[in-house]
Amino acid sequence: MTPRTLLATAPCLALALLTLGYLAVCVVAPFGRCRTCNSTGRKRSPLSRSGRECRRCAGTGLRLRPGRHAINHIKDEYQAAK
Ligand SMILES: [Zn+2]
Numbered sequence: 001m002t003p004r005t006l007l008a009t010a011p012c013l014a015l016a017l018l019t020l021g022y023l024a025v026c027v028v029a030p031f032g033r034c035r036t037c038n039s040t041g042r043k044r045s046p047l048s049r050s051g052r053e054c055r056r057c058a059g060t061g062l063r064l065r066p067g068r069h070a071i072n073h074i075k076d077e078y079q080a081a082k
Pocket residue numbers: 034035036037038039040041042054055056057058059060061062
């Protein structure tokens with residue numbers, strides 16, 4: 001391999017490693033923090049002080065990571081095909 005070939009394959013390898021790392025995170029920790037309510041589960045309303053339940057996370061403060069959502073979809077399709 002020439003140094004030029006190594007230089008050309010480095011971005012592809014980095015992207016593949018990044019994707020595999022993200023999928024590993026999605027398997028180990030499927031839930032992430034809800035950015036809408038900052039993991040409090042409640043969203044402040046301009047009219048009331050207490051606010052209301054966050055609609056994005058349904059008051060849990062957690063949200064399913066998009067990668068885990070894709071993994072679950074692929075699993076469901078695989079199970080449906082059996
Ligand atoms: Zn939320």
